[in-house]
Amino acid sequence: MQINTINLSNIQIISNPNLLYFDVDLLCKTRPIVMRPIQMVDTKQQYLKIKAEVDAAIHEVLDTASYINGKAVQDFTASLNAYQGAGFTIPCANGTDALQIAMMALDLQPGDEVITPSFTYIATTEVVALLKLKPVFVEVDPYTFCLDPESVKKAITPKTKAIVPVHLYGHAAPMEEIMAIAKEHGLFVIEDNAQAIGCDYRFADGTVQKTGSIGTVGATSFYPSKNLGAYGDGGAIFTNDAELAHKMKMIANHGQQTRYYHEMVGCNSRLDSIQAAILNIKLRELDNYIKARQSAAAFYDAAFADNEKITTPFVAEYSKHVYHQYTLQLKGVNRDALNAYLAEKKIPSMIYYPVPGHKQKMFSAFNLPEIDLKVTDWLTERVISLPMHTELDIEQLSFISNSILNFINN
Ligand SMILES: *Cc1c(COP(=O)(O)O)cnc(C)c1O
DSSP, X not given: OOOOOOOHHHHHHHTSGXXXXXXXXXXXXXXXXXXXXXXXXXXXXXXXXXXXXXXXXXHHHHHHTOOBSOHHHHHHHHHHHHHHTOSEEEEESXXXXXXXHHHHHTTOOXXXXXXXXXXXXXXXXXXXXXXXXXXXXXXXXXXXXXXXXXXXXXXXXXXXXXEOOBOGGGBOOOHHHHHHHHHHHTOEXXXXXXXXXXXXXXXXXXXXXXXXXXXXXXXXXXXXXXXXXXXXXOEEEEESOHHHHHHHHHHTBTTEEETTEEOSOOOBOOOBHHHHXXXXXXXXXXXXXXXXXXXXXXXXXXXXXXXXXXXXXXOOTTBOBOOSSEEEEESSOOXXXXXXXXXXXXXXXXXXXXXXXXXXXXXXXXXXXXXXOHHHHHHHHHEEEEOOSTTOOHHHHHHHHHHXXXXXXX
């Protein structure tokens, strides 16, 4: 057997008393170390660990030939519903559809105002505009990157119908405050949980709930790079409201309950059986995946601690962090030069997101450039996301953080 990399699993071997003869240090000295290539997300390596199970599950779908809404979809929906602690879970084709179906089911009318962060992925706000609703962009908190309740309060008008908090990068938005504002003003809350599946929110009274199941409705995505990623597209909607669940299920299925009797305008948004079969296996691993992400984050946190030019991700008391992204804020660092330096070392990094919603051309009809969102603009210029996934090993993490420190301290 040739040992090419020293990864976490090798290091764990030495703590196994039966394998004490396995000397990692010696191996390091005597064999050339070839580090596995670093990726933003390593879905391939993750797949290899569950390959036998996944391949069997895919073949089972092929054997039964129930590609659409088969047993796999029903099984996954039930497991996800239990995991989420949701009243109802409706699978659909992707996270963007999940948001759209939720907004359609809430009967929002053209011109209704929807308060959303500008600092988010475009899908959140795009569906608002697509349904001819008016996106009202507000600020995020400079530490958590999530919706700022004070900014939400200031944006409420008689036309406001809903608030869309985004649990960005895997950190929960301040749901307790948002729910209180929504209750006071009679607004719906649509949680964009695409980046935070598995995240727990702790209320002041100590109760804990999964993000995505706190608001009126929650939307999530199974895009391959998401924390619970399929090998294709997928999404789901959560709600505790039986009537709303029924309506969303119909909307996702051409507005029908009985085949060919269409009661309302809907769309076609289905989760494939093959994706559901894969997701059902991956859901069992989700908590372990989150732990692996948290370990990688802890490594980065320690490496960058006390560096005045780097602010590591903040974790609020009320939130667990599931680290969909590990995003630094840089102070007095030339970000483009750092990016180029890392790229030269084959270390990928990304800017999520380079242009905030209120500056996107697609919203020009809403005359948004007049909006002044200082925190959002400030963050947009300073954030950088590092490789974050379940398969990062110590060698890769050291190489990434040492390279960044090397650049920053020189
Ligand atoms: C990924 C994502 C979506 C959309 O999910 P898709 O499955 O790609 O349609 C929506 N909102 C946020 C914040 C996302 O990260």
